[in-house]
Amino acid sequence: MKEIKTVGIIGLGALGILFGHHLSKKLPIEDVRIIADKDRLTKYKKNHVYSNGERCMFHYVTPDEISQPVDLLIFAVKDEGLSDAIEAVKNQVGDETIILSLLNGIKSEAIIGKTYGMDNILYCVAQGMDAVKEGNKLTYANMGMLCFGDQEPGMISEKAKRVADFFDKTEVPYEIDTNMMKRLWGKLMTNVGVNQTVAVYQSNYGAIQREGEARQTMIAAMREVIALSEKEGVHLSEDDLHYWLDVLGKLSPEGKPSMAQDIEAKRYSEVDLFAGTVIELGEKHGIPTPVNQRFYDKVKRIEAEY
Structure with a gap:
């Protein structure tokens, strides 16, 4: 070898x-x-x-x-x-x-x-x-x-x-x-949740680690990915959701994901890679994705003001 x-x-x-x-x-x-x-x-x-x-x-x-x-x-x-x-x-x-x-x-x-x-x-x-x-x-x-x-x-x-x-x-x-395809989808689910939530709520990891509106919104966005994964043959589950929530729970509360850092620095973000992908797959399979649509619209409005 x-x-x-x-x-x-x-x-x-x-x-x-x-x-x-x-x-x-x-x-x-x-x-x-x-x-x-x-x-x-x-x-x-x-x-x-x-x-x-x-x-x-x-x-x-x-x-x-x-x-x-x-x-x-x-x-x-x-x-x-x-x-x-x-x-x-x-x-x-x-x-x-x-x-x-x-x-x-x-x-x-x-x-x-x-x-x-x-x-x-x-x-x-x-x-x-x-x-x-x-x-x-x-x-x-x-x-x-x-x-x-x-x-x-x-x-x-x-x-x-x-x-x-x-x-x-x-x-x-x-x-x-x-089973790397499932891992990739799990990471997509996590990014769709944490990256976009922290960016839109202009907060940090601490905001999604404690109970409250930001955490619940994040989880709702992640569940939209779970629904799509079924249609794509990947089959994410609530167990996968809790695995990734556990990963997020170990991060420094003061830290921030890349999308939040991009928006603070007035750089264009990866919203098309996250919410954009979810919305596209939702349209493909006829599954509503309202949380990701809200994230997408909000981030695009922020970026339009740069």
Whole structure:
């Protein structure tokens, strides 16, 4: 079994910084490549990047640099940056490069697969982290974990075992899941609930951890995803809802999800990826999705005022 020794990461948002910084302390610095275009590279080198107050010592490569392909490639960009990222990493991808996507939603693996094929892609969900990024500084109390597995349910491939072995050696918290489609839908359900609720109520994780209107609204939005999952053959249940509520209950109450951070910074959010996906699937199956429709309309009104 070929050992993973080199890693490429594209995207220095919260997750890119979090895992990039962690891995850069566990491996030779040149074996963790942060892929960034020249404009971003100039900004990063001038202002630096910090994780929990510690300066990140990153090894940067530009998209046009030719080098040996990395053993593991991690996409950590936002949804709107995915197509550019797919193009930017082409010199880092080889026949044996394993690809993980940390993007929200349920579509990024298929989009990446159109360019690089599905054979080397493992489905992945990042969960349990309460990272907050302000400018070039990331802070978090909980690192969370990466849940990954194969496209085909019920199996653990050699690729998955290689990644698990690598994460063991580098002390990255992880879990192998043999039903990744259900995990992806569970994460979608959670993002639809927590990201949008905290953003619309202009609050933090604490607001959805305690009983009240915000928490009940969040759960109602999540139940709309459960209803759709039945129609899509994924079959989320109330047990899955309570599993994810337990995950949310462990986050720092002062923390905020990415959508709330985006709206505070007057950046365009992933509302199309969350409520937009739910509304689209609701129309497809003839299932009303009023809570997500309300979230969608509210966030779009906020963004229209930027």
